[in-house]
Amino acid sequence: MPGKLKAKIVAGRHLPVMDRASDLTDAFVEVKFGNTTFKTDVYPKSLNPQWNSEWFKFEVDDEDLQDEPLQITVLDHDTYSANDAIGKVYIDIDPLLSSEAATVISGWFPIYDTIHGIRGEINVLVKVDLFNDLNRFRQSSCGVKFFCTTSIPRCYRAALVHGFVEELVVNEDPEYQWIDRIRTPRASNEARQRLISLMSGELQRKIGLKVLEMGGNAVVGYLQCFDLEGESGLVVRAIGTACTLDKLIPGSASNTNTHPNTAPASNACNSPSKEIKEPVFSEDPTHPLSVPPTPLRTLPSSSSPPPFSPSKLCSRQSSSSDTDLSLTPKMGMGSGISVGKEAGPLKTLLRQQAQSALEQREFPFFTLTCFPPGFLVHIGGVVSARSVKLLDRIHNPALGNTRSYKLLDWNSVAADEPETRDAWWEEIRQEIKSHAKALGCHAVVGYSESTTIWYITHTILRPTSISSEEVCILSASGTAAMLNPRFMREGCLDAGGSDQRLSRQPPLGMVGSERAEGEVSSSWLGFDDASPPSCGFCHIPYDEFNMPFPAQLTYCYHCRRQKVPDVLFTTIDLPAEAAVTGKGCLIQARLCRTKKKAQGEVNATAISNLLPFMEYELHTQLMNKLKLRCMNALFGLRIQISVGENMLLGLASATGVYLSALPAPGGIQIAGKTPSDLSYDQHISTMQKRINDTIAMNKELYNIHPPECIEEVVGSPIPDRQRSRLFRSTSESSDELSELDLSHGKKDAFVLEIDDTDAVEDIQSLLTDAPMPAGFYSCNTEVMPGIYNWTSGLQMFTSVRVYRLNNANLTNQGLNKIFTDLCENLLKSLYFKLRSMIPCCLCHLNFTVAVPEEELIQVAVTAVAMSFDKETQLAADKALNKGSGENEEQLQFSMELCGESTSSNNQPTAKPSGLPESAMTHSSSRASSSERCSPLPEVRSRSLRSTRSLPCGAPVTVVKMTPLSFLPRTRIVKYLGIINMFFIRETTSLREEGGVSGFLHSFIAEVFAMVRAHVAALGGNAVVSYSMKECVFMENPNKNQAQCLINVSGDAVIFVRESDQEAIPPLITCGQTSTTGADGTT
């Protein structure tokens, strides 16, 4: 069905001088959509032309509306020679296709040129008249809403969560076409930008279709990525979570999920879908390590590391796959939970009888990281899978016209074309699923996928030929979980009675075991009232007699009824209802491993051999650092492994917290092997002291004062592992060590053995993590646990650094040190630059590392600094401490036992006994220093806002940007659509543009500007869930050239300030501008 797209070119301003003789420009505009082009008149001799054109009308299919961007080209008219292009604007009109998003696009857009950057601005008006679409067999999916936000968007309610949707399209990269040898860099860049815009439009449309098939109306947690695979092509892929969202009427409470009474029945085993599932499941590769025959040289991608699970101590590659095997049958029969989500769309399935849809449900994955209360029942732990692939040319037909590129659809994968990216991803997803099953979970939440590609000839800009010997690591990770299937079944939210139909069949195996414990029976599934929401998700989902990995279980410290593990790792955000002690902090594990230079299969093999070790070491580091901070859980875990020519980089970031429900972490103990040596002993004891001091200091820093409780190590099937041990991967002396009794009080302790130099290095690196400066907190999740009173002051930033390793012959240790320093220095630099925000928290601090060429390491980070109110924070801390203390059933008991610690609970600022002196001076210097070192007091003292208005027309709308899904002290009233932009910038005058830093600095600033302009044109005043998903930088200083590709995405929104809060005007004058923005759309 057609729609009518209308565009009007109003005016331009600040245009560049194109005619040197007159210092003026004769500008006109071409407006292109699909194959139709309109032109405005030439506006002679002006840098601020007023075209005020007619409405250009395009009558097009809505399919095209979704795929194509509106392309606006500003040119300088030249009578004698060819017209010079000034620049272009691409406008994604998708937001206009949904009735609930924007209705008009109107505003100033920066005119962008891939060689010169922003060159002036153009004012454009765009509207769409869409005719009602009644076609059943339509190819478009207009109206499906997309959200980058990985939680249910703030002004919606999730009626239904359908599940995982994915899609991928492949094309030849224009940069590597033969024609690129003869065309200008500008033409090549523009071809690429346009192609990617087209591909992402198409991808979005296809995903939308899948969502409609499933009966949903929105995709939440939409994650789109580009894989620039060089000559092998260009892959655009996306994953997301299909949902049915209902718009909330402002004011009405959003109690989407309080049906505790209907809940118990809802975990039905839903046998029908199980039938569907069983056969599929049996097709699982019996050994994850063996990969289906690969005609196209896929490696036996050994890279299926074990489930990255809590307390996994010595599990190896093989052990994980064994576990999978042994657990699979059990889970199928015993838990039967895994199929909860298939029940919902069952009707849809039957209706459509489409094999494809069925296969899709194959993956009970959710890209969400934040859930409505009650959705998440239990968390098993992190599951991840990696696979190393050799890239080969994607078999594509030649690019004739724009629509000829071939879509390698999931469903259309023919038997004769097995080696597609789809197949690769399916393999990975299957692996993830089996890992989740091993953890007794039926779903994976916080799921994400990523790739790392390494090109051999990366350093040369515009290579005329590129070797196809490219290696690609596909990674996927998520958190195994059990979900409340209520959210996945139609109608049950509104009519709880329908749940009764499918009465729950008790999972036999489980019930038996639980009864034997004489405890908690019904609460196994966590749906009943008995399991408090603040700890329910911590309870183990797996069978404690058949634990997938050795772990130490205790009864939950919160409800005392269920078992909890001693440590919990997850990729999701901390659930809002979770009970947390103290504050959290960013924990990073960094690792560098050398690799021999190699090519092709040899290279891929080398990489895949290294991967499991890297994962193991990263895990070890994380665990140590977690203990050092006296915390017991990680959220938002993100592990990235990058490949370089001669090294591998691993970076794991997560936010550590102390979950009140989990046992207190033990300290870290150092054990030496030769106790006879006196000096050696002394060395060890100083080390031990330093560690103990650090732990004590961290406790104070993060305000962690857990109530002391008696250890209750409940009957764990693993024989009395009072002490978990941490071994180096090289250490093989586990038997011998287990005889060492290292008990230190009643606390569990991690033992670090310093029998080899590696371990010494480890400890050193543990202790060299510089503490955060006073007034700063940091996390990589949405918000910092333990901080509640945000002010509206926030500052989003992007920082990119490239380091050159000058010394080529480095050892692993040397590299590690360099890499660690590099990350630490970047953090330090951030703290310094943002010192005017103190007290503040750096949220969503996710690093992206890459090895763009030999001896280069690139680190990029986009995060937000949010300031909070120190006074009320202190009060809140106190109240919280007091509160949690009073709620604690064991209060009296602990008071008797250790009055000291309780007293320090209530007065977090008081000096606790035994605290090292250094910590005290540290905290006491805080207040003064925070006042002193803020040269930009305006950031917070908003009263300074100048009343002097600038007499120059309409002010530019202030657009806030944040990687988080919300803006503190505001309410999002409308989502205007997804922002998904891809830009290329290139220069042949690198030195003149200020070198690489100057070049990238202005490019990033330009990208920000273009994002803001698009949001403002949609009528919005903020971008939430903003992320820079790609930043590929290449330089060739000898040729004075550089090129950079950036891909960003986010959700354009309108927010209003919370009026009922204390009136603190936001940082900038967003008041009046935001209302004007809103007026434009309503």
Place this chain on the structure above:
Amino acid sequence: MSVELDVFVVNTTIMDEEVYQLWLDGYTGLGHNINQLTHIDILDTVIHQSYESCYLSAPSSVNDAVKVRMEGGVLEGCEASAEVLHSDTMDQYRTFQMCERLLHSPVKLANQLLFQIPPHRQVMLIERYYAFDSVFVREVLGKKLSKGTKKDLDDVSAKTGVTLKSCRRQFDNFKRVFKVVEELKGPLVENIRQHFLLSDKLARDYAAIVFFANNRFETGKKKLHYLTFQDFAFCAGQLISNWTVGALDNMVEDMDVDLEKEFLQDLKELKILITDRDLLDQHKSLVCTALRGKTKAFNEMEANFKNLSRGLVNIAAKLTNTKEVRDFFIDLVEKFIEPCRSDKWTAGDMRLYLTHYTNSAHVLDTFKHQVVWDRYMGVIKSCILKMYHD
């Protein structure tokens, strides 16, 4: 290990005022790394090229700004190293560099899209960018804002201690403002305020600079050295608001950079005050009567009356000649201020004398040019009073 690339970009651009000042003062922390960015637009290219050479010439001072900041104690309380400080300085310098083009036409700064700068920060950026050193402006005041003058800036820099970079910025600011308002109609100060978004005070100062440059008033003579820029700015304000075309009618076609020709012609008529012997005597007696007993310097006043009066009226009569206009201030000093000073008049004496000197002329029967006289003496009086100090 070396840092090859290091950038930090924020959504809401907030500059550190201290670093901004260092940058403005010409602490070139960037060495050869940064040249002018040429992509935002190509305006003012000529001016930029000279900046460029400036940056290239100062690679040795890479760490000047960093050093100053460290000495300023910015690192106190922060666990940061010089490295961190260097990176921060570079980031900010780059931002300033990119903003500089916008600062050249401040109206653009408000509606450009590249940097999201809170309005009050925009005001600060502009105000500081256009601020100038009074020692520097004193050197170029009244000089032609030409390439020739610009070439001599290194001498000015050496003399004043203001860095060459800063000198050039200030000089270019003068020139830019001059060029823009030269073509505009309407009141000078208001034009400057609107086109450069400056505060009233700064706009008035620029009006003075433009006015002086346009009329090429001589200010560099040794006898004028004791006068500050503010003295001249005040006088310029007086001249602009009383002696230009715009002074009488704001909406008049012409602008008020030039003195009103007709008025200057009329001033010739005042000569009668000194050429007509009766009138001169009458005037003298009227003034002396009024002053008698009111000041200690009465005797000197009486003795010098004719000389002083001749001096002032001759200045008026010569103003039709452009060359003489240039000497307006030097004449005032030589013909009037110096004799009075050598007679040790106090400021009060001066005021008293000028008041009566002006008013007495009204009583003269045969003197018909009262309006022109008032218009002339009003300005002369306030200028002399301002200039009469050590």
